[in-house]
Amino acid sequence: MLIALACLAALIVCCGLAWWQWQRFESASGTFQNLGYVLQWPLFGLFPLFMVWRFRRLAQQRRDEALPAPEPVAAAAEPVTTVDAVKPAPVEHFDDPEDAELAAYNRMLAELNARDGR
The missing domain is CATH 1.10.287 (Helix Hairpins)
Incomplete structure (x- = not known):
């Protein structure tokens, strides 16, 4: 006042x-x-x-x-696969090991993106 x-x-x-x-x-x-x-x-x-x-x-x-924020309840996510667990593409052959690693990494990202779409 x-x-x-x-x-x-x-x-x-x-x-x-x-x-x-x-x-x-x-x-x-x-x-x-x-x-x-x-x-x-x-x-x-x-x-x-x-x-x-x-x-x-x-x-x-x-x-x-x-104030503590309430924790959201989320569905259990599928486990993320590592680069080593991604299936290699049968058609791709690389002489440079860096390109093979990059391709495996890109495949893993594509798989995670597809999993998010489901």
């Missing part, structure tokens, strides 16, 4: 200062700098309210993060 009163007081004071700057702008010695202050003072008055809102939002996020 005290914070709300402080925010309201800041808004009232800053709006009063904006009114004062508006009167200065309309006077013979007024400049566009006074007009700029007319636009800035209400924003200065709203800033404490924004900060209270922001602090409360951050506190709520911390409380939400502190």
Whole structure:
């Protein structure tokens, strides 16, 4: 409650200062700098309210993060086969061992992708 009163007081004071700057702008010695202050003072008055809102939002996020998340129940996944367990393609013959390893790895990825599609 005290914070709300402080925010309201800041808004009232800053709006009063904006009114004062508006009167200065309309006077013979007024400049566009006074007009700029007319636009800035209400924003200065709203800033404490924004900060209270922001602090409360951050506190709520911390409380939400502190709560343990329920663990989702998932179906048991099929065991993942390793590169060695993948059946080699009968047509492929490689002279370079790196290409054979790459091909086996790609076959394993294709098998995992097909399993995800099921």
